[in-house]
Amino acid sequence: MGRIVFDENLVDLAPVFKDRRDAGRKLGTFLKKLDLVPDLIFAIPAGGVPVALEACKTLRSKMDLIIVKKVLYPWTTEAGFGAVSSLDFEVADVGLPEEVVKRQIEAALERVREREKLFRKGRPYPDLTGLKVCAIDDGIAAGYTMRVAVRSLKKLGAEEVWACAPTSSASGAEAVAQVADLVVILNLRTYYPFAVADAYENWYDLSDEEVLELLGEAEAEGCLIN
Template sequence: MGELIEDPSLRGKRWVFKDRVDAGRRLAETLKAHVKQGDLVLAIPAGGVPVGVEVAKRCMLELDVAVVRKALFPWTTEAGFGAVAWNGRVFLNHEAMEAYGLTNSMVESKVEEARRSVERRLKELRVGRKPLNLKSRTVVLVDDGLASGYTMLAAVEACRDEKPTKIIVAVPTASVSAVRLLQPRVDLIVALNVRGGLIYAVADAYVEWRDLSDEEVKGLLYGFWKKNFS
């Protein structure tokens, strides 16, 4: 069971971070005691990239992207019944599939759609850069928050396939249910703002919240890589 490190003064509160950059800086301060040279950050696009860049920069760690795409229900562009990770790993929420009566053909179609999206995003963001080797290293998976936790779970399982020494999940904010889902599967969770209740939204932790464009995400990644590994 992975340990949870949180900020008790932020428990249950909303609007505790100015924006993702502020959240990344504060997350890095807590993480510094738990990482070392040679560890690496995997940021989940899009929202996890500005957070991950700040963590990697301030903890002086390498940075790569962990591209994960939801397998979406056919009638929505937001909610998913599973996810596909950058190495092809597929995670399915069978309870959700059964509850909503998804057929095998629906599942196969939406998983393939997510797989193509992952491949396309990897090419766009890495632009020829080789993925970092995770074997025998400590990996810090970063996102801007955890609602259900299933996207992060897919990332965790994909990481595990590559045999890292240790997996840390680091997020500014998380729901209690997401923490409980992930704790048995990782070594450490750092979630500064943990919130319970029936309704949880990642955006509620931020004063300034907006979607990031692909160009913004690319700019953040390329800027970091050029400055640190050119």
């Protein structure tokens, strides 16, 4: 089980960050202070991209993308009971019929494939053998998405995978620590209910177009690997 590191001065506070970019700069500074500079950062789109971009600038690191999507309940577009990448998946037993679960997994996987084409331009994931890498999202709630991201990166050969986010529920951080070598959080929250958005003064869902613009900025800044 990985260690959980967090900023004791930010426990149970909200809001904490102006926006995702502000959170990324602060996360990068926190990682640098801990002398944690990964060989490569993997952003989880969409919300993790601006966070990872600013962290990369601060750490003078390089970034790539790991595409993960929530497996949604069939009656909602928000709440999920698992997550999937092209390399790994995880679902909780929530009492749904097996055929419904399979259908929801396939729907999420189709969205993963679409995003891999759109954001990664169909590039294969790199060989990470011997590397210490960091997965970054804008927050961790239940932890499904980050757990799948971590296991996916390990399947690519990473020596260590750190799970990093500006904000997390305590239970989510603990769930991720079961699969990650290290979990780094700025704003850990122990109370319920938990919402990632509460950590941000300015919060909204990023469009695909905005993500592409951010990736263009990352490439221009020399942050994005080819």
